[in-house]
Amino acid sequence: MNSPTTLDGWLAYLATLHPKTIALGLDRVHAVYSHLDITFACPAIIVAGTNGKGSTCALIERMLAAGGYRVGLYTSPHLLRYNERVRIAGAEASDIALCEAFAAIEAVRAGMALTYFEFGTLAALWLFAHANLDALVLEVGLGGRLDAVNIIEPDVAVVTTVAIDHVDYLGATREMIGREKAGVFRAGRVAICADRNPPQTLLDHAAAVGATLLRLGIDYDFTVSGPQWSYRGPGGARHGLPHPALRGAYQLANAATALTAVDALRLRLPLAMGAVREALVEVELPGRFQVVPGRPLRVLDVAHNTQAARALADNLGAMGFHPETRAVFGIMADKDIDDVIGALLPRVDSWLVATLPPPRGASATLLRERLEAAGVAPAAIREFDDPVAAYRAARGASAEADRIVVFGSFQTVAAALSA
Numbered sequence: 001m002n003s004p005t006t007l008d009g010w011l012a013y014l015a016t017l018h019p020k021t022i023a024l025g026l027d028r029v030h031a032v033y034s035h036l037d038i039t040f041a042c043p044a045i046i047v048a049g050t051n052g053k054g055s056t057c058a059l060i061e062r063m064l065a066a067g068g069y070r071v072g073l074y075t076s077p078h079l080l081r082y083n084e085r086v087r088i089a090g091a092e093a094s095d096i097a098l099c100e101a102f103a104a105i106e107a108v109r110a111g112m113a114l115t116y117f118e119f120g121t122l123a124a125l126w127l128f129a130h131a132n133l134d135a136l137v138l139e140v141g142l143g144g145r146l147d148a149v150n151i152i153e154p155d156v157a158v159v160t161t162v163a164i165d166h167v168d169y170l171g172a173t174r175e176m177i178g179r180e181k182a183g184v185f186r187a188g189r190v191a192i193c194a195d196r197n198p199p200q201t202l203l204d205h206a207a208a209v210g211a212t213l214l215r216l217g218i219d220y221d222f223t224v225s226g227p228q229w230s231y232r233g234p235g236g237a238r239h240g241l242p243h244p245a246l247r248g249a250y251q252l253a254n255a256a257t258a259l260t261a262v263d264a265l266r267l268r269l270p271l272a273m274g275a276v277r278e279a280l281v282e283v284e285l286p287g288r289f290q291v292v293p294g295r296p297l298r299v300l301d302v303a304h305n306t307q308a309a310r311a312l313a314d315n316l317g318a319m320g321f322h323p324e325t326r327a328v329f330g331i332m333a334d335k336d337i338d339d340v341i342g343a344l345l346p347r348v349d350s351w352l353v354a355t356l357p358p359p360r361g362a363s364a365t366l367l368r369e370r371l372e373a374a375g376v377a378p379a380a381i382r383e384f385d386d387p388v389a390a391y392r393a394a395r396g397a398s399a400e401a402d403r404i405v406v407f408g409s410f411q412t413v414a415a416a417l418s419a
Contacts (some may be wrong), residue, residue: 003103007095010102011082011116018115024146025167029118035108035121038129042306043265044136044152048144048181049160051308052194052254054345055246056160056290057139059258062279065090066133067271072128074149075139076117079414086124088131093124101126117141121148135269143170145183153155156264157184157211158192158257163197163307168235168334171360178202185211190264190382195258214260230258235263238273247289248315255280269312286294287413289315297401300416301407306336310342312407316347322403326394330354330387333362338407347404350380354390378403387415 004010014161045060047053054075054349061073069090078084093101101123105114114122121141121266128136134380138149143166162178170177178199189213195200198215206213213221220233230239230253238259244251262271289312297319303312305367314385327348331337333388353367364383387406394404406416 003106005080005099006347007098010099012090014102014114014116014119017119018113022142022169023115026146026148026151028112028114029122029148029151031123032105032109032112032114032174033125035110036042036104036129038126039153040129040133040136042133042135043155043263043268044138045156045158045261046138046140046149046152046184047158047160047261048140048147048152048184049158049179049194050163050165050256050305051311052160052250053139053283055254055260056158056194056248057137057257057287058283059244059255059279060137060261061090062283063258063262063271063276064137064269066275066278066282066352067269068135068275069269070132071135071137071192072124072131072133073137074121074128074355076120076141077085077410078408079417082120085120086127088127088133091364093127098123098125103152104372107202122293123238125152135265140181140184142166143177143183144181146180147184154184154186154189154341156190156192157186158194158203158261159184159195159198160257162195162202163305164336165195165305165307175199175201179205180247182206185209185213187211190214190261191261192257192264194253196335201344210262214264216253216257217255220256220260222252222263231259233260235260235266238276242277242280245283246285246368247291248311250311267300286320286417287410294397296395296402296404298416299403299405299407301405302413303309303407303411304331304335304340304342304409306339309407312405313347316344316403316405319403322326322401324398326398326402327351328354328387328390328404328406328412329367329408330356330390330412330415331362331367332356332360333366334360335362337362338374339376341370343376344405344407345376350382351376352382352384352390354384354387354415356387356409361409361411388419389411391416391419
């Protein structure tokens with residue numbers, strides 16, 4: 001076939017190469033990677049976890065960049081542009097660069113049926129290998145042990161939190177999920193766990209492979225003192241730190257974890273206190289308790305599982321008074337919809353539910369049924385064909401003093417951002 005010539009063309013092509021959207025396993029990726037003839041001399045950090053991966057990656061990237069290092073950052077999914085997934089020295093990869101990388105993967109793929117994520121991961125690694133980087137920061141897409149980024153041998157491996165999500169792929173218990181996420185740990189390398197109550201399987205696997213495990217609350221931690229916080233960890237203590245620009249009390253744990261990760265590389269990538277402070281106040285990550293300027297107040301959060309929904313509810317509760325809170329809610333059908341709804345019920349007065357695209361998206365009709373089963377009055381629920389329509393209706397119905405919270409999926413938040 002003739003190769004695509006545009007980024008949109010390539011992305012459409014990538015979606016046709018494997019019959020499944022998600023197909024965990026490293027054999028396919030390893031086979032193609034071995035033909036790319038690329039290597040990395042710089043240290044690599046892999047970040048897995050149920051929630052907090054994106055924030056932790058963003059914090060690590062900003063800390064290292066503030067220290068003057070060239071960082072390659074790979075994250076997923078994106079909100080508005082695929083380019084968001086690949087950042088080199090703080091800048092998103094261009095369409096031209098991504099097309100060149102996709103062409104390089106296609107040239108050696110030899111008919112191997114890669115998934116969209118696998119192909120994109122290999123393309124990101126190809127770009128990083130040609131970018132003269134000082135560090136790699138790679139976010140796991142799903143799980144850890146069998147995720148495509150795990151073909152890279154990390155110098156530091158992080159598991160942020162372990163909660164119930166993606167049960168069809170990772171298992172239905174925290175113990176099963178914890179074992180999958182711990183699959184990024186390596187013998188003789190630093191492994192970091194930011195879950196204060198980690199599954200025993202994670203601890204057992206770290207010990208079995210001989211990783212140097214650092215745990216939040218034991219080997220590193222933080223304390224808050226008004227507008228500042230202090231950190232202690234293997235690299236020593238740091239005091240008088242500003243709160244992260246990312247909103248939400250839980251971001252302090254992510255910041256402490258990011259600091260532990262960069263401290264683990266302090267002999268190769270030393271970092272001054274000024275760089276840490278600069279990174280904390282400048283870090284940005286759309287869609288994580290993002291408050292949009294203006295009125296009515298609008299909160300965008302990609303929370304799509306029970307743990308994340310509870311954190312969102314806590315953060316909403318810590319905000320000032322608003323006469324009315326309207327939720328724009330769209331979520332995937334394979335999520336624990338009832339628990340997510342239950343977490344937000346005390347914070348929401350009315351619901352504008354939106355259908356997300358098949359095959360995974362939940363319909364607005366299904367969301368109405370689940371809300372009514374949870375005790376929400378039918379008059380407090382409105383159905384929409386898509387999140388953009390729901391968001392615009394929420395804007396139209398809200399007074400300046402009201403609050404709109406958009407949550408449930410990256411797709412839902414992306415729609416609101418585009419609107």
